[in-house]
Amino acid sequence: MTALQDKHEKEIKHILAKYPTDEKRSAVMPLLYIAQRKAGYVTKQDMLEIAELLSISTTEVASIVGFYTLYHDKSGGKYRIQVCNDLPCALRGSGQFLEELCENLGVQVGETSSDGILSVEAVMCLAACDKAPMFQVQSHSDISYHENQTVESALQTIEKWRAEETDK
Numbered sequence: 001m002t003a004l005q006d007k008h009e010k011e012i013k014h015i016l017a018k019y020p021t022d023e024k025r026s027a028v029m030p031l032l033y034i035a036q037r038k039a040g041y042v043t044k045q046d047m048l049e050i051a052e053l054l055s056i057s058t059t060e061v062a063s064i065v066g067f068y069t070l071y072h073d074k075s076g077g078k079y080r081i082q083v084c085n086d087l088p089c090a091l092r093g094s095g096q097f098l099e100e101l102c103e104n105l106g107v108q109v110g111e112t113s114s115d116g117i118l119s120v121e122a123v124m125c126l127a128a129c130d131k132a133p134m135f136q137v138q139s140h141s142d143i144s145y146h147e148n149q150t151v152e153s154a155l156q157t158i159e160k161w162r163a164e165e166t167d168k
């Protein structure tokens, strides 16, 4: 039994029971969700264990993690700010927005702030192409979308989150 199975045996059994034995690979997304739930990202060990459980390669598991913006292979801030920088958004100024946002927050793209509260990432299309600059935020198991942003409006929202975290 793997460490992931040890910790979540019942839940994993329940998920696997939903799929025919020759289609176990289809359980990859819910298993990744379980793996990510605690630390906010999927470790290499988790990917290895999921691959073993589903009889697929770790590369296949890693490719799912890499493809979807809601899965992560690295730890991040309590608020993961994901700015879409795909072409349609770039045409509406998301590149400059991202650069200035990072400058104001004192982080590079892909980095987490020193207080651990936020990280900023550049991601591909989030299906709000006509409302750029826009970003999605993952925090405390919530996801929110912020569209038609300016650096000022984004910073205002982020300061609110910072204040909430500091008050805790």
Ligand code: FES
Pocket (backbone or CB within 6 Å): 084, 085, 086, 087, 088, 089, 090, 124, 125, 126, 127, 128, 129, 130, 132
């Ligand atoms: S290209 Fe950015 S939301 Fe679609």
